[in-house]
Amino acid sequence: MYNTKSISNSFPTIRVYLYGGQVTSWKNNSGEQQLFLSKKASFKPPKAIRGGIQICFPQLGNHGVLEQHGFARNRLWSVDESPPLPDTTSDCHIDLILKQSEEDMKTWPHSYELRLQVALSPRGDLILTSRIKNKNADGKPFQFTFAYHTYFSVSDISEVRVEGLDTLDYHDNLQSKIRCTEQGDAVVFESEVDRIYLSAPPKIVTIDHEKKRTFVLRKKELPDVVVWNPWDRKAKAMPDFGAEEYKCMLCVGAARIEKPITLRPGEEWQGRQEISPVPSSYSSGLLDPEMIQQMQRI
Numbered sequence: 001m002y003n004t005k006s007i008s009n010s011f012p013t014i015r016v017y018l019y020g021g022q023v024t025s026w027k028n029n030s031g032e033q034q035l036f037l038s039k040k041a042s043f044k045p046p047k048a049i050r051g052g053i054q055i056c057f058p059q060l061g062n063h064g065v066l067e068q069h070g071f072a073r074n075r076l077w078s079v080d081e082s083p084p085l086p087d088t089t090s091d092c093h094i095d096l097i098l099k100q101s102e103e104d105m106k107t108w109p110h111s112y113e114l115r116l117q118v119a120l121s122p123r124g125d126l127i128l129t130s131r132i133k134n135k136n137a138d139g140k141p142f143q144f145t146f147a148y149h150t151y152f153s154v155s156d157i158s159e160v161r162v163e164g165l166d167t168l169d170y171h172d173n174l175q176s177k178i179r180c181t182e183q184g185d186a187v188v189f190e191s192e193v194d195r196i197y198l199s200a201p202p203k204i205v206t207i208d209h210e211k212k213r214t215f216v217l218r219k220k221e222l223p224d225v226v227v228w229n230p231w232d233r234k235a236k237a238m239p240d241f242g243a244e245e246y247k248c249m250l251c252v253g254a255a256r257i258e259k260p261i262t263l264r265p266g267e268e269w270q271g272r273q274e275i276s277p278v279p280s281s282y283s284s285g286l287l288d289p290e291m292i293q294q295m296q297r298i
């Protein structure tokens with residue numbers, strides 16, 4: 001079917017599908033899966049693969065006239081034969097590229113190159129770098145939004161909290177995108193959540209209390225953050241998602257939505273998301289000082 005590419009840095013391994021340019025698996029040194037992939041995921045067009053890390057381009061959600069989350073996640077990408085040099089010290093990477101198709105030109109009449117580099121750092125961090133270039137020959141600029149829609153695997157959603165988003169404004173997709181302000185010192189999950197946090201700091205942490213694992217997400221040129229869990233009712237309504245699977249996943253991903261990017265012909269934009277899984281020992285509402293020190297060192 002669709003080609004997969006795997007890279008391995010002795011043990012941490014990553015699987016990337018050419019369909020969607022999507023990372024569908026990321027295992028750490030102990031073979032533990034870091035990303036959620038639905039047991040009911042479809043690997044066939046026109047459905048995007050439910051889980052992993054989806055590349056949303058040139059539109060996120062329904063914030064535009066294109067299909068939900070744009071077309072990039074539903075296209076067959078190619079291996080990039082002339083990739084740019086990696087920004088990391090890693091020599092362990094996969095490079096993919098997506099260019100416009102005749103079909104896409106009907107709805108988004110632009111010539112572009114979207115390059116994606118998926119790299120594993122020497123210590124096992126996952127680094128995604130996207131480069132988007134305007135190749136229009138007619139002199140026209142184009143505008144787009146973008147996201148790494150990242151499905152983390154978690155032990156139990158009720159034991160998870162996301163830190164780094166306190167006091168920020170967000171658009172609440174459950175209330176017609178109205179602008180709200182985060183009141184809590186962390187985001188916790190007791191019902192459906194579907195938000196876009198605006199102008200978030202470059203580091204966001206997702207703490208899985210039960211698993212004692214923290215995902216430290218760092219981002220560049222991607223000011224916003226998508227946070228989503230469908231909860232039970234929506235989970236049941238999605239054909240490619242198990243009714244109970246909402247309990248073991250959480251989407252937290254770097255995005256650029258509020259201020260779309262405009263590129264003139266020849267211009268290039270670059271956006272990056274880096275995830276470091278670190279052990280955490282979070283208990284009773286207080287951060288363990290050892291963990292704070294460890295996170296400061298990262």
Ligand SMILES: O=P(O)(O)OC[C@H]1O[C@H](O)[C@H](O)[C@@H](O)[C@@H]1O
Nearest residue numbers: 061068069173194195226227228
């Ligand atoms: O079902 P999908 O098209 O993959 O979208 C899954 C989710 O993605 C984002 O987080 C949106 O904010 C949600 O509204 C949407 O339900």
